[in-house]
Amino acid sequence: MNKLFIRILVIFWKDMLTELRTKEVITSVLVFALLVLVIFNFAFGMRADGMEFVAPGILWVALTFGGVLGFNRIFAVEKENSRLEGLMLCPVDRAVIYWGKLAGGFTFMLAVAIVITPIFLALFNLPLFLPKLALIIVLAIIGFAAVGTLFSAVAVNTRARDIMLPILFLPVVVPVVIAAVKATVPVLAGKSWGDILTWLQIMIAFDIIYLVVATLVFEFVLEE
Amino acid sequence: MNGKHSLRNNILLGLGFALMVAALYMVFIYVPTDKYTGIVQRIFYFHVPVAWVSFLAFFITFVFSILYLWKREVKWDAIACTSAEIGVVFTTLVLITGPIWAKPVWGVWWTWDARLTTSLVLWLIYVAYLLVRNFATEPARGARFSAVIGIVGFIDVPIVFLTVNLWRTQHPTAIIFEGGLTTPMLITLLVCIAAFTVLYVLLTIQGANLKSMETDVNRLRNTQAE
Amino acid sequence: MNEKNKASSSWAIEARGVTKLFGDRHALRGIDLRVSRGEHLVIFGPNGAGKTTLVKILSTLVKPSSGSVWLDGINIRDKPVQIRRKISLVSHQTFLYDDLTVYENLKFYGKMYDVPNLEQQIHEVISWVQLESRINDRVGTLSHGLQQRASIARAVLHNPSILFLDEPEVGLDPHASNMIRDMLGSINAGNRTVVMTTHNLERGLELGDSIVILDRGKIVYQTPRSELSKANFQYIYDRYTEIGK
Numbered sequence: 001m002n003k004l005f006i007r008i009l010v011i012f013w014k015d016m017l018t019e020l021r022t023k024e025v026i027t028s029v030l031v032f033a034l035l036v037l038v039i040f041n042f043a044f045g046m047r048a049d050g051m052e053f054v055a056p057g058i059l060w061v062a063l064t065f066g067g068v069l070g071f072n073r074i075f076a077v078e079k080e081n082s083r084l085e086g087l088m089l090c091p092v093d094r095a096v097i098y099w100g101k102l103a104g105g106f107t108f109m110l111a112v113a114i115v116i117t118p119i120f121l122a123l124f125n126l127p128l129f130l131p132k133l134a135l136i137i138v139l140a141i142i143g144f145a146a147v148g149t150l151f152s153a154v155a156v157n158t159r160a161r162d163i164m165l166p167i168l169f170l171p172v173v174v175p176v177v178i179a180a181v182k183a184t185v186p187v188l189a190g191k192s193w194g195d196i197l198t199w200l201q202i203m204i205a206f207d208i209i210y211l212v213v214a215t216l217v218f219e220f221v222l223e224e
Numbered sequence: 225m226n227g228k229h230s231l232r233n234n235i236l237l238g239l240g241f242a243l244m245v246a247a248l249y250m251v252f253i254y255v256p257t258d259k260y261t262g263i264v265q266r267i268f269y270f271h272v273p274v275a276w277v278s279f280l281a282f283f284i285t286f287v288f289s290i291l292y293l294w295k296r297e298v299k300w301d302a303i304a305c306t307s308a309e310i311g312v313v314f315t316t317l318v319l320i321t322g323p324i325w326a327k328p329v330w331g332v333w334w335t336w337d338a339r340l341t342t343s344l345v346l347w348l349i350y351v352a353y354l355l356v357r358n359f360a361t362e363p364a365r366g367a368r369f370s371a372v373i374g375i376v377g378f379i380d381v382p383i384v385f386l387t388v389n390l391w392r393t394q395h396p397t398a399i400i401f402e403g404g405l406t407t408p409m410l411i412t413l414l415v416c417i418a419a420f421t422v423l424y425v426l427l428t429i430q431g432a433n434l435k436s437m438e439t440d441v442n443r444l445r446n447t448q449a450e
Numbered sequence: 451m452n453e454k455n456k457a458s459s460s461w462a463i464e465a466r467g468v469t470k471l472f473g474d475r476h477a478l479r480g481i482d483l484r485v486s487r488g489e490h491l492v493i494f495g496p497n498g499a500g501k502t503t504l505v506k507i508l509s510t511l512v513k514p515s516s517g518s519v520w521l522d523g524i525n526i527r528d529k530p531v532q533i534r535r536k537i538s539l540v541s542h543q544t545f546l547y548d549d550l551t552v553y554e555n556l557k558f559y560g561k562m563y564d565v566p567n568l569e570q571q572i573h574e575v576i577s578w579v580q581l582e583s584r585i586n587d588r589v590g591t592l593s594h595g596l597q598q599r600a601s602i603a604r605a606v607l608h609n610p611s612i613l614f615l616d617e618p619e620v621g622l623d624p625h626a627s628n629m630i631r632d633m634l635g636s637i638n639a640g641n642r643t644v645v646m647t648t649h650n651l652e653r654g655l656e657l658g659d660s661i662v663i664l665d666r667g668k669i670v671y672q673t674p675r676s677e678l679s680k681a682n683f684q685y686i687y688d689r690y691t692e693i694g695k
Contacts, residue, residue, distance in 0.1 A: 003564065010561040014547065014554075021549045021588075085511055086545025086604075090562040091534040150376070154369050158359040167355055168373065171348035172380045175387040182391060202387055213379060217372050220293050224512040363473045442474040 007092050011100025016107070018077070025073045026111060033066035033116045037123065055124045056184035059117070060177055063137070064144070066112050068166045071148030074105050075156040084222070094219035098149060105152075106145040113137050132187045132196065136180055139203040143176040146210040153221045179203045236426050243419035250412040258409075264328045269412055271321040273420035274314050275343065281311030281424060282346060282378055285353070289374030292367065299436050301367040304374055305357065306431035310424060312350040318343045338389040345384045349377035461520070462487045462612055462643040463508060468517035470503055470667075477503045479667040481517070487611075488641040492658030494649060499664040501647040502541075505616045508645065509539045521612060535563065538610035542620045544601040548590030552581060552600050555589060556607055563608035575603045579633065595626025602633060615646040619653065631656070651684060 019025060040058040044051075078084040087097055117137065121128050148169055155164035183199035251269045258265035288304035291297075322340050323333040334340065353373045360366030463485040470478040478500045485491050495501050506512040508519055510526050510533060519526050521533050546555045553572065560568040576585050579599040589597060598618065605613060615634070619627045634646070634657055648654045654661070663671040663686075671686060 007562060010558060014550070014558045017554065018547060018549045081546055081548070082541070082543035083545050083547060085539075085543070086559070087562075088511055089509065089534055089537075089539055089545075090559070091531050091564075092562065093531060147376075150372075154356065154372065157361065157365060157369070158356060159361060160355075160359045164356065164359055167348075168352045171345050171352060172377060174345050175380070175383045178387050178391055198390060202383075202390070206383060209379065209383070210376075213376060217293075217375060220368055220372055223368075224506070364471075439474070446474040446476070 004093075004096055007090075007096050008100045008103060011087075011097065012103040012107075015077075015101070015104035019104075019108070025070055026108065029066045029070045029108075029112055030115055032069055033062040033112060034119065036062040036065060037116070037120055041123065051124060052188060053185070055120075055126070056181050056188060059120050059184065060140075060181050062116060062120070063109075063113060063140070064170070064173070064177060066116070067109055067141075067144045067148060068169055070108055070112065071105060071145075071152045071169065072155065072162060072165050074101050074149055074152040076152070076161070079156055088222060094222050095215045097222070098153075098215060098218040101152075102145055102149045105149045106141060109141045109145055110138070113141060126188055127190075130187060132193070133184065135200070136183045136187065136196070136203070139200060139207060140176050140180040142207045143203060143210060144173060146207060146214050147172050150214040150218060150221065153218070157221075175206055176203060179206075233426070233429065236422060236429075240419065240422040240426055243415065243422055247412075247416045247419040250415055255408050255412045262328075264325060267321050267325045269416045271318065271325060272413060273417040274321065275318045275339070276417055277420050277424045278311050278314040278318055278343065278346065279381070280421065281307045281314060281428075282350070282374075282381065284428070285311065285374045286378035289371035292371050293375075298367075298439055299432065301371065302432040302435035302439075303428060304371065305367075306428050306435060308350055308353050308370075308374065309431065310427050312347065312354065314424070315343055315347040315350060319347060336388070337392055338385050341388045342381060342385045346381055349373070349380065353377065460487075460523075461485060462489070462522060463645065464520040465508065466518050468504070468507060468514045468519060470500075470507060470512070471515045476667050478507070478514075481667075481669060483662070483669070485643060485645060487643055490644045490657060490659045491646070491662065492654040492660075493645065493647040493662045493664055494651065494654055495647070495664035496649065498666075500667040501664055502616055504664065505539070505541075505614050505645065505647055509537055509614045510534060511539070535608065536610050537612045537614065538605040538608070539614045539616065540598075540602055540605045540618050541616040542598075542618070544589070544597050545604065546589045546597065546600060549588060551586050551588055552576070552592075552603075553585050555600065556604060559604050560607055565608050571607060575607050578606075579603045580629075593626075595622050595629070598622060598626065598630065599633075602630070610642070612643045612645070615644065617647055617649070619648070619650065 037058060040061060044054050044058075075084070078087065088094070117133070118128055120126075121130070148165075151165055151168040151172075155161055155168060158164045179199040179202040183196040183203075186195040247269075251266055255266075255269075257263055284307040285304045288300045288307065292300040292304060319340075322343070326335065327333050353370050356373055357366040357370045360369055461484050463483065465481050465483040468478055468481040468483075469476070481504060493501050493504065503512065507514050508521075510530050522536060524533055526533055547558070550558070553576075556572045556575070557568065560572060565571050576582055579602055581596065581599055581603065584592060584596060589600060592600065602618075618634070619630055622630065631653060634644075646654070646657065660674040661672065662669055
């Protein structure tokens, strides 16, 4: 058990080191997410009134599409130099590779959210300290990463690599997006935990189900 | 195809034909016009069975995807894939007949209610299943990847339905029927469901057989060439 | 235990009836192969013969469509994870991360393989491939020849008992190629079993203990090296790959 964990950490460490050196993915995704925030603001006419209904959607569109952009990279990087084969030769269960990559994907999305969310809150003149929102974001990101990591491995092995990931990913994460947006609305309006409890439960259920299913199914994606 | 299968197929064909004729008779002649919504309500007898089949088809894809990943027999994949192809057609019909029925009755083309929204997401997942097969670099990979999608996607469907349902309970929902289903309506509906289910089974068997034969022919052709 | 599952553990590698289909195309057909411990086997064959596919199947990267493979007496279907500890692959792809240094790449693989005394082992292996001066350089800055040396370092880091080499000298200039040859000459010190594919007849004959010719997915000829000279091998190679045409 300990060895499994170490190997997951090793894969995670390797990915973090690479990303810290190049910073290519995080910068492009951050810029993209910011652009989404700005463009959507203009698209909705920049009205001051009614914004509290539209604002949560804007945040989640930015995070969802930023996620799609970032998740593609998770396995695309392993295509060069046939590194994925190098990983597959290692004496580890294939699921370990999934969890190692998942850790990286989750951390990456978390970093994006940590930067984007305060900017979003400031742009829309909302309070900056919202622990409930932090929880919603973390739960949603777990779901995104669970699905995105699995589908990244699939998409990267097809001919239309870049378009395949959103086609696979977006329909499946619909419940997460719905729950996240529906939970964000009351939080921005300062409501209590009771209002968002069901949505949190849905996200937790989704996360657990998909983490389990993806772990079981991942080896079939990698094998030849 | 050996004799045993031909007999089974012929029985199914006969049954399906009989059921379809019965269904047509019942929908257009037997069942009385709905007093609240009029003639257009008859689309209901088409819309509901087609929706049922679209979900059944995806369930079959789910089951045979698991079987394929487990046993790797090409015929399991042929069934899963054919079922998905038929399923996407039926789901498209659901998405078309839904609005056709909704517009005269409720005045809107589309409502984001749980059933329609789930059908839309289901359609998107079917499309993803078929596209992965299309864009895979080799047929074996395509079969494997789409089997994964078939499993992961199917699990999503009930979650989507529950989530949208929850979302919609915060809004007033359109009421489908004032006064519920009368007996003749119920019987008609059941006959239609049976008819379309048999149709689905026939199409799936034929389609899967065709795919298996294609694979065999290709294999023979390649062995010849070598 | 039925015949299918029994394999004598005196062979390092044993393959029975290995077949691989890609779609409807046969890449490999009914391969039967036995390699003894410490043997250096060279597999020749024209392009498309199935050499790479065979090596990938033997090294557990690809599953055969039918047939079985035993490595050190263990069926790779039963315990793939355990077997991977003992094997290694070098191909013309390096499996290395360009943005990480040579040292970091080796540390990564060392941890994945749970190599004991990792620091020491890394330095030993680096000096064996003569890359000490570049150990802290990013792999992407190395020439292809040096990258290949780093890849070989990666491959022997965990001291595998079976080493697979898939056309290792492809894309290398003559100097780098010679370096690799010299390294490979000493590579089965310690009774390491080596399987190498190539279409360079000279190289292969220099290094091999026994030889196999693969053509269109079938083994068309095999012999221990001692019974061959270069002249008649060229003749045999041309004849056997002619037959298939």
